[in-house]
Amino acid sequence: MALDQETLNQLLETVRRYVDERLIPLEEEVARNDAIPDEVSAEMRELGLYGLSIPEEYGGLGLTLEEECLTMFELGRTSPVFRSLIGTNVGIGSQGIVIDGTEEQKQRYLPELASGELVGSFCLTEPDAGSDAVSVRTSAKRDGNGYVLNGTKRFITNSIKAGVLTVMARTDPDNKGSGGVSSFLVDAKSDGITVGPPYQKMGQQGSHVADIFFEDVKVPADAIIGGVEGQGFKTAMKVLERGRVHLSSVCVGLSERLILEAVSYASERKQFGEPIAGFQLIQAMLADSRTESYAARCMTLDAARKYDAGEKVPMEAACCKYYASEMVGRVADRAVQIHGGAGYVSDYPVERFYRDVRLFRIYEGTSQIQQLVIAKNMLRQYAATQ
Numbered sequence: 547m548a549l550d551q552e553t554l555n556q557l558l559e560t561v562r563r564y565v566d567e568r569l570i571p572l573e574e575e576v577a578r579n580d581a582i583p584d585e586v587s588a589e590m591r592e593l594g595l596y597g598l599s600i601p602e603e604y605g606g607l608g609l610t611l612e613e614e615c616l617t618m619f620e621l622g623r624t625s626p627v628f629r630s631l632i633g634t635n636v637g638i639g640s641q642g643i644v645i646d647g648t649e650e651q652k653q654r655y656l657p658e659l660a661s662g663e664l665v666g667s668f669c670l671t672e673p674d675a676g677s678d679a680v681s682v683r684t685s686a687k688r689d690g691n692g693y694v695l696n697g698t699k700r701f702i703t704n705s706i707k708a709g710v711l712t713v714m715a716r717t718d719p720d721n722k723g724s725g726g727v728s729s730f731l732v733d734a735k736s737d738g739i740t741v742g743p744p745y746q747k748m749g750q751q752g753s754h755v756a757d758i759f760f761e762d763v764k765v766p767a768d769a770i771i772g773g774v775e776g777q778g779f780k781t782a783m784k785v786l787e788r789g790r791v792h793l794s795s796v797c798v799g800l801s802e803r804l805i806l807e808a809v810s811y812a813s814e815r816k817q818f819g820e821p822i823a824g825f826q827l828i829q830a831m832l833a834d835s836r837t838e839s840y841a842a843r844c845m846t847l848d849a850a851r852k853y854d855a856g857e858k859v860p861m862e863a864a865c866c867k868y869y870a871s872e873m874v875g876r877v878a879d880r881a882v883q884i885h886g887g888a889g890y891v892s893d894y895p896v897e898r899f900y901r902d903v904r905l906f907r908i909y910e911g912t913s914q915i916q917q918l919v920i921a922k923n924m925l926r927q928y929a930a931t932q
């Protein structure tokens with residue numbers, strides 16, 4: 547359900563102020579310590595940010611995807627690790643339940659995910675199943691009334707804090723395709739689960755990814771999302787479709803910040819006796835960044851509105867993720883270029899953002915996977931007209 551305009555404006559204004567007054571001043575400390583202070587997580591819970599996308603009847607704010615994107619345009623203007631903190635609860639860690647869960651599963655998990663009491667993680671990627679997500683090897687063998695899970699999940703965001711895991715595992719060993727995969731809701735404290743140490747990453751310090759090992763983990767039969775075997779890959783794809791629009795809005799938000807940093811530096815930095823913003827080659831870089839950021843914003847809102855209207859948007863979501871993540875990479879690169887030597891040292895935030903944005907072209911589907919999804923849908927649409 548859409549919020550009324552005044553409530554939406556209030557939410558956006560609150561997030562804008564919180565980003566400017568609280569989060570931006572904390573960025574350096576978070577990167578240095580590779581940790582977000584616990585108070586920030588408590589404040590985000592208070593603001594309702596963990597529950598943005600969860601329907602109101604389960605304790606969330608019940609935003610439409612368009613409203614969620616508008617909120618991410620604001621939250622995206624600071625270090626992306628703050629978005630990551632709530633990101634799995636808003637997106638991939640809760641949406642399997644929201645989209646395909648049974649009523650019982652929704653009532654059991656969504657209120658605590660919405661409040662942030664419980665953290666959700668999404669476990670699709672494996673050592674040998676990344677882009678080729680259909681080939682998941684984690685097995686879920688029938689055992690009496692339930693299943694036993696065995697396997698390894700790789701690079702799982704927020705796994706260290708997670709309480710509930712959405713785990714894609716193969717229930718039908720004879721079906722190597724997508725129909726052999728089911729999604730399970732697994733208590734992260736179950737016997738047989740261990741979480742590895744956090745990876746040392748190129749950027750986004752303060753957000754953590756780690757592997758999860760499942761060794762003879764017993765789960766009840768009603769842990770399957772939607773209660774039906776063989777639907778798990780489709781659930782994962784639906785979650786990723788929505789998540790790709792969400793991530794695009796994060797890229798747009800961060801591009802706005804980078805543009806601000808670039809314009810402000812160019813206006814102050816003097817060379818040849820005047821601010822470098824007066825030079826047309828600098829202006830060209832600023833103009834290219836503004837144009838591309840604006841294009842990504844328009845695409846993201848268009849895809850979100852279509853999604854909210856009930857349309858299937860796998861192609862549009864892939865177009866947005868592809869374009870917005872590549873766009874913010876170029877904008878970060880130009881911001882560093884405009885800063886010159888100052889852009890290569892850590893005195894200015896663009897050096898950190900340059901490393902942070904690199905991830906956007908990789909996770910939740912690489913740029914190359916988005917290209918495949920786009921082309922596949924184009925060809926399918928053409929074939930349907932023949």
Ligand code: COS
Pocket residue numbers: 638668670671676677678679680724725779780783784786787860909910911912915918919
């Ligand atoms: N919504 C609903 N169903 C979807 C869907 C979507 N957005 N996308 C695909 N499906 C369904 C298809 O309709 C198909 O169902 P049927 O078997 O009934 O026809 C099934 O899922 C398999 O889809 P598809 O045939 O497109 O799978 P492919 O093996 O061709 O391609 C790709 C799958 C490569 C696109 C997929 O593996 C992928 O997205 N990989 C990247 C995964 C990823 O993003 N990983 C990041 C880590 S997770 S954070």
